Amino acid sequence: MTTRWLILADDLTGAADCAIAFARRGLSASVGWQGVEGAWDGEVLAIDADSRRLPPVAAGDRHAALLRARHRPGTGLIKKIDSTLRGQPAAELAATCAALREAGRPAxxxxxPAFPATGRTTEGGRVHLNGAPLESTALWARDHSYASAVLTEVLGSTGLSARLLPLDLIRAGEAPLAAALRAALAEGLDAVVCDAAAPGDLEALARASLPLAGEVFWVGSGGIAAALAAALPGSAAAxxxxxxSLSGGVLIVVGSIAEASRIAARLVAEDGAAExxxxxxxxxxxxxxxxxxxxxxxxxxxxxxxxxxxxEIAEDPAADLSQGAALAEALADLLTPAARRMGALFATGGETACALLGHLGVNGIRLLDEVEPGVPLGLTQGALEIPVMTKAGAFGDGGTILRSLARLRDLTRESAI
Structure with a gap:
């Protein structure tokens, strides 16, 4: 069974969320990004395709190109998508399937996509957020790409054939679940949509599907990555x-408009950070x-x-989400001179983190640990080596940043003893 994995993601925080699961199980894992070609010298490589804001065809083409350049037979493949269906997950998946078929590797x-530790579940084939149908949430109202969050309908919008594996089948045991996967393979389906409402559901799916690694690939978020890493033979905590030691203050950059990040930022300021x-x-x-x-x-x-x-990018009621990449690049320009004085970086929003690190000559992140669910910690690679933590904007709660900073300082103190 392979210990070499390629993860293709649509943003930096998602790439890190998935790869850290393998690093926590003792595999060497790193994150790179679109436009930076680096050697693959570890067991797990996650690549940020930076496709979240691209139109469907362009997003699919970018993922297909990365797959052709980086994936090899015998390497496990995870196509990371946003757990709340932002961006172009269906188009990217369709392009991934087509590229695999072109290479003679039908899969x-x-x-x-469920990530129960962060409130994302899949029930009846529909994505839920903290128990509510995704379509009823403020997150969906602010940013969505599809008419509904019913996954078979989302895939059908790009012509992909799919079948739902409901929760009772996921929980029926490994043998029935594995049989359902083999049946889908025999029928030539493009995908199976898997319900999951708890971490154990993803763990059962990982155990049933890993023996089929040469015939299947996985599409989801950090939840399925963690389950797969834990199911690998010989897997153990790193x-x-x-x-x-930190040589300067921690730069905390909040480039996300998500309410969870705004609340966390206010608490950081109240705790004494310069704002x-x-x-x-x-x-x-x-x-x-x-x-x-x-x-x-x-x-x-x-x-x-x-x-x-x-x-923190100040709140702007008239914000145009299509300008996110341009604002992230401008913020990186503003911060680059200052960032050379930082001892560590905490960044929310993948575009912001990637732009800033690229300006500093960083070409990757070697992942080390997960300080909070959805908050990986690593060391930058390239022209600068400092600790860096990334968080998707909508992950976590008001105390996430403060707890992450406390854990970072604990680790630096432990190393100094």
Whole structure:
């Protein structure tokens, strides 16, 4: 059974969420991103395709190109999608299936986007968030790509054939579940949609599907990645990582508009972090704006003094989500001089983290541990080596950032003893 895995994701935080599951089980895992070609010298490589904001055809083409360049027979494949169906998961999956067939490797997609540890479940083939149908949530109202969150309908919108494996089958035992997967393979289906309402459901699915690794690949989020990593033969918890002492303050960048991240940011500021709100109009104006240089210098000074420093894109009621990538790139420009003074980075929103790290000459992240569910910790690779934590915007609760920072400081103190 393979211990070599390729993970293709549509953003950086998702890539890290999946790969950290394998690092926690003792496999060497790293994250890279679109446009940066690095050697694959470990057992697990996750690549951020940076396709969340692309139109369907372009998103699918990008994933297919990465698959052709990086995937080899005998390598396990996980196609990471957003657990709340943002972006273009159906188009990306269709392109992935087509690329595999072109290479003579027909495969069944095991679609399991549930991540129960973060409130995402699949029941009756429909995605739920904290027990509510996804379509009824504010997250769906703000950002969605499909008419519904019924997964067989989502796949059908791109011509993919799929069958639901309901919760009672998932919980019926390994043998019936494995038989259902083999039947889907024999019928030539493109995908099976798998219900999961608890971590044990994903664990059962992983155990039943891993023996079919040469014939199936997995589509989902950090939940199915964790279940697969735990089901690998010889899997065991990795040792506590060793981290260097912090040489400056922690830069905390909140580039997400999700309410969970906004609440967490307020608590960080109340805990004593230096706070630097960044108006969106400043980012749109760029370095010629007279506010730009003083703000960048103030952030740099705070980090040099060893202070935790919170940088947050200020709320904008008229925000245009299509401008997210441009704002992330502008924020990276603003922070690059200051970021050279930081001792560590905590970033919410994959676009923000990837843009900033790219500006600093970082070409990857070697993953070490998971300090909170959905918050992986690693060391940057390339021109700079510092601890970095990433979090998807909507993950976690109000205390997530504070607890993550406390864990980071515990690890650096343990290494110093």
């Amino acid at each position: 069944l997609a095991v679609l399991a 040792a506590t990582p060793s981290l260097p 630097f709100p960044v108006p969106p109009d400043l980012l749109r104006a760029g370095p010629t704006d007279p506010r730009w240089a003083p703000l960048s210098a103030g952030i740099a000074q705070s980090l040099a003094e060893g202070r935790d420093t919170l940088v």
